[in-house]
Amino acid sequence: MSQTVLAGTQFSVQIHFLSPLINGIANGAAYGLLGLGLVLLYKSNRIFNFAQGEFATVAAIVTYVFSSGTGWLPDLPFFVAAVFGLLAAVGIALLTERLVIRPMFNRAKVILVVGTVGVALLLIGIEGLLPYPKSQGLPTIGQVFGTQDFIGRIDGIPILYQDIAKLLMLAVLAFAAYLFFQHTGTGTAILAVSQDTTAARVVGISVERISLITWGIAGLLAGVAGILLAVPPTGTVTPGAFTGTTLIVAFSAAVLGGMTSLPGAFVGGLSLGLIQAFANADSTFVPGLREIQNSQELAVFLVLLLVLLVRPRGLLGREA
Amino acid sequence: MVADTQALPLAGKRERTLGRLGVRLLAALPLILLVLLLPAKDDNFSHVAAYAAIFVMVGLSMNVLTGYTGQISLGHQAFLGLGALTGANVVSSGVHSADPFTFALGLLIAAAASGGAALILGAVALRIRGLYLALVTLVFGSVFSDTIFTLPSLNGHDAGVPAYRPDALATEYRYYLFALAMVLVCVYVDVWVRRSKVGRGLIAVRDNELVAQAFGVNVLGYKLIAFTISGAMAGLAGGVFAFWEQAFSDKDFLSVAGFNFALTFVVMVVVGGLANRGEVIAAAVFFALVSPLSPLLPWVADHTHWGTFYGNNKFYISNVIGAVLLLQTIVMNPGGLGQVIGPFDSWFGGKKFTLHDPDGDAGVGAMEDSSVRA
Numbered sequence: 007m008s009q010t011v012l013a014g015t016q017f018s019v020q021i022h023f024l025s026p027l028i029n030g031i032a033n034g035a036a037y038g039l040l041g042l043g044l045v046l047l048y049k050s051n052r053i054f055n056f057a058q059g060e061f062a063t064v065a066a067i068v069t070y071v072f073s074s075g076t077g078w079l080p081d082l083p084f085f086v087a088a089v090f091g092l093l094a095a096v097g098i099a100l101l102t103e104r105l106v107i108r109p110m111f112n113r114a115k116v117i118l119v120v121g122t123v124g125v126a127l128l129l130i131g132i133e134g135l136l137p138y139p140k141s142q143g144l145p146t147i148g149q150v151f152g153t154q155d156f157i158g159r160i161d162g163i164p165i166l167y168q169d170i171a172k173l174l175m176l177a178v179l180a181f182a183a184y185l186f187f188q189h190t191g192t193g194t195a196i197l198a199v200s201q202d203t204t205a206a207r208v209v210g211i212s213v214e215r216i217s218l219i220t221w222g223i224a225g226l227l228a229g230v231a232g233i234l235l236a237v238p239p240t241g242t243v244t245p246g247a248f249t250g251t252t253l254i255v256a257f258s259a260a261v262l263g264g265m266t267s268l269p270g271a272f273v274g275g276l277s278l279g280l281i282q283a284f285a286n287a288d289s290t291f292v293p294g295l296r297e298i299q300n301s302q303e304l305a306v307f308l309v310l311l312l313v314l315l316v317r318p319r320g321l322l323g324r325e326a
Numbered sequence: 327m328v329a330d331t332q333a334l335p336l337a338g339k340r341e342r343t344l345g346r347l348g349v350r351l352l353a354a355l356p357l358i359l360l361v362l363l364l365p366a367k368d369d370n371f372s373h374v375a376a377y378a379a380i381f382v383m384v385g386l387s388m389n390v391l392t393g394y395t396g397q398i399s400l401g402h403q404a405f406l407g408l409g410a411l412t413g414a415n416v417v418s419s420g421v422h423s424a425d426p427f428t429f430a431l432g433l434l435i436a437a438a439a440s441g442g443a444a445l446i447l448g449a450v451a452l453r454i455r456g457l458y459l460a461l462v463t464l465v466f467g468s469v470f471s472d473t474i475f476t477l478p479s480l481n482g483h484d485a486g487v488p489a490y491r492p493d494a495l496a497t498e499y500r501y502y503l504f505a506l507a508m509v510l511v512c513v514y515v516d517v518w519v520r521r522s523k524v525g526r527g528l529i530a531v532r533d534n535e536l537v538a539q540a541f542g543v544n545v546l547g548y549k550l551i552a553f554t555i556s557g558a559m560a561g562l563a564g565g566v567f568a569f570w571e572q573a574f575s576d577k578d579f580l581s582v583a584g585f586n587f588a589l590t591f592v593v594m595v596v597v598g599g600l601a602n603r604g605e606v607i608a609a610a611v612f613f614a615l616v617s618p619l620s621p622l623l624p625w626v627a628d629h630t631h632w633g634t635f636y637g638n639n640k641f642y643i644s645n646v647i648g649a650v651l652l653l654q655t656i657v658m659n660p661g662g663l664g665q666v667i668g669p670f671d672s673w674f675g676g677k678k679f680t681l682h683d684p685d686g687d688a689g690v691g692a693m694e695d696s697s698v699r700a
Contacts, residue, residue, distance in 0.1 A: 052457075053457070054460065054461060056464075106653060106657060109657045109658075110656065113660075115456075115457055116457060116460065119457060119460055120398070120592065120596060120652070120656060121652075121656055123400070123592065123652075124652040124653045124656070125653070127589055127648060127652070128645070128646060128649030128653065130645050131642040131644075131645030131649060132642075132646065133642075134639060134641065134642030135639055135646070245642065246582060250581050250582050250585060251581065254464065254468055257461055257464075258465060261458070261461070300469075300472040300473050300476060301473070303468070303469045303472050303473060304469055304473050306469065307466060307469040310461075310462065310465055311450060311451075311462065314454045314458055314462065315453060315454065318454070318455070318458070
């Protein structure tokens with residue numbers, strides 16, 4: 007490293023600035039994608055869904071086993087397999103609503119949250135017991151379309167199609183979900199239920215149906231995230247793939263953006279991705295952090311605490 | 327089962343309470359003999375039993391925090407790990423590494439370190455309202471483990487820190503008896519917390535924070551006390567864990583392993599039934615026995631034709647067992663084991679056998695009214 011610094015300060019600063027910038031945006035898009043579903047469920051049900059990462063993993067696993075023809079399964083085209091993956095994620099989310107959330111409708115929210123933790127634990131266990139090759143990746147965009155994997159290079163750093171896809175999908179979904187809440191009857195009904203369940207019932211909204219719809223959408227968002235994220239080099243299809251590391255950061259990102267704001271998931275995700283990338287020990291910007299492994303996680307925790315203590319509604323959220 | 331709303335026993339009732347205690351002791355005698363004698367069979371049995379004892383200590387620590395105070399912690403593996411790290415480092419840096427004094431000092435410092443860490447976390451996190459506390463503890467547990475436990479100077483440069491036992495505790499059975507004594511210490515603390523002014527304050531805070539505040543209870547102060555006591559108990563358990571494994575290894579507490587620990591602790595205290603001491607202990611023993619580290623399930627697997635299947639999937643099997651029991655408990659059986667055992671318990675106490683649950687505020691109900699309600 008000292009060699010590069012000697013070779014030219016200008017050059018080394020660019021490398022150290024560009025590489026975390028690109029990584030940060032790519033990872034941030036991932037956090038935002040998972041965060042979207044978290045925000046949706048918080049906005050509508052006032053709960054944290056710790057099973058969101060596992061909904062995503064289920065979609066990735068189902069897509070993988072169908073697209074690679076595992077066992078006796080047919081070897082389907084990627085997009086057909088992806089549809090199966092999305093259906094699986096929605097199905098699991100609906101089952102969760104019906105079997106865990108619905109029976110506990112009137113209980114304290116914290117117990118519902120413990121319930122979603124249980125669902126996550128159960129899904130990790132089941133994913134682990136199913137027979138399929140673990141730690142594989144979904145096909146990259148290059149493999150699906152038969153092109154190369156990156157659109158070009160900036161100073162030698164490849165810009166991957168999949169990172170652009172993540173970012174675009176995040177922007178589209180965040181905007182679509184925002185429109186859904188602002189401009190459709192169902193979206194308004196979901197907000198009404200979240201504000202006052204009894205009053206919503208009085209005006210003729212089926213609270214049960216709304217709850218199912220909300221969880222179905224959350225499952226769909228998780229499914230899209232799972233399929234986009236389980237692509238090499240950064241992602242694999244493995245039990246608990248998105249719960250161990252991604253989910254915690256996605257939560258922090260959603261809190262940073264404002265738990266009640268869907269565009270906030272976009273802003274929070276990208277901001278936290280960048281913060282993490284620049285707090286990484288490989289980056290030269292904060293010298294003290296070099297001693298600590300996983301300093302990017304420490305940064306996440308500090309950001310979370312800071313937001314919750316100073317500005318609990320986040321960057322774009324409304325007062326909760 | 328002790329109803330939280332029940333008045334404290336009056337002096338005149340003391341004799342009847344003693345009689346009831348006698349009946350219970352008689353009923354528990356086979357259990358006590360089992361606990362003391364079965365692990366003596368061989369080293370493997372003692373090793374598992376000591377592991378169960380460590381889980382019981384953590385269970386009681388969670389009981390103080392979640393059961394009595396209504397605060398949830400999804401990051402308790404950090405306190406366990408900090409205790410283990412501290413205990414191992416104190417003993418292995420001592421000149422006479424295995425002498426009883428350093429050993430006792432190691433455990434004390436382990437408890438103090440985790441208690442201190444819990445106090446600091448609490449001082450910051452308890453200002454955060456509602457469900458966000460659950461999130462903060464989750465992130466804290468994972469981040470603390472991944473940053474502190476991976477420091478090369480503290481984890482023996484990734485090779486692990488040896489934790490020497492004193493000679494008197496060298497055999498597995500003796501160490502198990504020592505762990506049992508530490509469990510008794512934790513039971514004593516739990517009982518003391520429940521019966522003391524502190525305990526009444528905590529339960530008042532749990533049941534209704536605003537009313538407690540109106541009666542002049544220092545809400546934040548009491549929550550901090552609960553956090554500290556709970557952290558110290560988990561730290562003590564961590565110290566016992568390090569000497570049980572005879573080493574501290576950061577791998578036990580990192581990423582997936584740590585996450586599994588944290589969730590298992592929540593699962594066992596909820597399945598046991600929050601605020602029900604005996605049932606939490608029973609659930610902790612159960613989850614220790616089905617955990618991936620326990621030799622019980624491999625033994626079962628070896629004697630059936632499931633051996634290789636179990637060997638490949640032991641983490642996932644423990645996950646499924648824990649998750650199914652957790653979901654079953656909170657959805658259908660919120661009182662936990664306490665709700666199942668309750669009728670028999672009251673029958674032993676000389677009351678009628680009835681399936682009606684007399685105190686709905688134990689078990690998950692303990693969280694129901696708590697300030698974590700959002």
